[in-house]
Amino acid sequence: MDARPEKQERWDRRMEAPLAVASLLFLAGYTVRVLAHGMDRVWLDLCLAVTLGAWGVFIVDYVVRFRLSGLGPLRFVRAHLLGTIVLLLPLLRPLQMVKIYDGIQRRRRGKPRLTLYARVMAYSSLTVTLLGFAGALAVYQHERGASGATIRTFGDALWWAAETLTTVGYGDVTPVTTIGRFIAVGMMACGVALIGAVTGSFSSWLIQTFTREDEERPPGGTPGAS
Known part of the structure; x- marks a missing residue:
């Protein structure tokens, strides 16, 4: 074996x-x-x-x-x-902490655990926070001294990270270096994936909730029925 x-x-x-x-x-x-x-x-x-x-x-x-x-x-x-x-x-x-937390949760047998949808929300939030902070640091490191840079303070970098991960992209601050743009592409891809995961999980939770309510409603119990 x-x-x-x-x-x-x-x-x-x-x-x-x-x-x-x-x-x-x-x-x-x-x-x-x-x-x-x-x-x-x-x-x-x-x-x-x-x-x-x-x-x-x-x-x-x-x-x-x-x-x-x-x-x-x-x-x-x-x-x-x-x-x-x-x-x-x-x-x-640092995203390793998300995986470690999930592994600990899986081994907590007999103890209450978050539902699948709540776990997706919690892990996505933790991932966005860690990824946004790390991405802001990396972009700030390479952009702060670049010619023509608009990201000159760490506050600018955090604002840019929030714009990028949420796919809003106001365009008021943007990376001008090659490495900064490479980081931006990665964060855009992660932002789209995370938003899709959260949106899909929330939609599934709503469908499950409404389906359970319909199943539990007695026949003829539709609101407005005489």
Whole structure:
């Protein structure tokens, strides 16, 4: 009998807390490096070390998962494409907390849990918050000193992130650098996907609610019936 699934499950449980801490440390270290312009060099170097250390945890986790999977490199990458992208773009690693929270919820047997629709809403909200903040940091880092930039403060970056994720796009602040525009494309795609997930979940909840009310209504109990 192949013991790989059991080993993978044990590894997942063992790495929940370290990955969550590493995700928070990565985001915290990156935030300080981007926003704390006047900080002493030694503290900036310390933040860089924390950020790289957290990234190292992600790499170790990815390598161990690859070894436990028993798959070839190409098959593993295809099967874990999103995880590979996130590893190469570590700024997305704080989203790991969403996956960890979901795993914890699934193992809470016998305890009340959020409904599917509430979970979609909660996870989408958490994802939007983390993605918006991380995207704002990345865009601000590359745009603040660019020629002709309209995103000159972190407040501008946060406003731009809100516009982009909600697909409103007023156009009052826009990235002018190549990297900034690349980040914008990714956030647009994520915004469309998240809005679709929330809208679809809310619509399904409404349909289910109205269907249940119709089923529970006694015959002849239609409002206005004599």
